[in-house]
Amino acid sequence: MPFTSRDFEDLRKEVAQFAEERDWNQFHSPRNLLLALVGEVGEVAEIVRWQGDNDPAIPVGKEDDWADELADVLTLLIRLADRSGVDLTAAFTRKLAKARVKYPVDGFKGSNRKYNDPQAGT
Numbered sequence: 001m002p003f004t005s006r007d008f009e010d011l012r013k014e015v016a017q018f019a020e021e022r023d024w025n026q027f028h029s030p031r032n033l034l035l036a037l038v039g040e041v042g043e044v045a046e047i048v049r050w051q052g053d054n055d056p057a058i059p060v061g062k063e064d065d066w067a068d069e070l071a072d073v074l075t076l077l078i079r080l081a082d083r084s085g086v087d088l089t090a091a092f093t094r095k096l097a098k099a100r101v102k103y104p105v106d107g108f109k110g111s112n113r114k115y116n117d118p119q120a121g122t
């Protein structure tokens with residue numbers, strides 16, 4: 001699904017303002033934000049917990065909950081990056097470039113092998 005276009009820097013500023021208005025910077029250490037992020041990932045997992053492998057990815061009627069929890073994950077990831085001095089969009093670009101080198105199309109197309117698997121590229 002295409003995303004509604006928003007600038008990542010705008011998202012960072014909006015989340016930072018949200019925290020600033022509530023005087024929550026005092027609680028937003030990288031450690032605390034990481035733990036909160038892990039908790040939110042758990043909330044995403046909880047939606048599909050106990051689903052069978054052939055069940056729909058998102059249970060019927062839980063679509064909004066799914067989207068809300070993914071948004072919580074994104075919010076905390078942006079906040080964690082901001083509070084720990086990471087330019088998240090630059091890091092994303094750098095990391096995807098590394099992944100392109102590790103996983104060239106030739107050798108990995110249609111394969112779920114890890115790059116350092118001895119069978120990789122065969």
Ligand SMILES: [Mg+2]
Nearest residue numbers: 040043069072
């Ligand atoms: Mg949540």
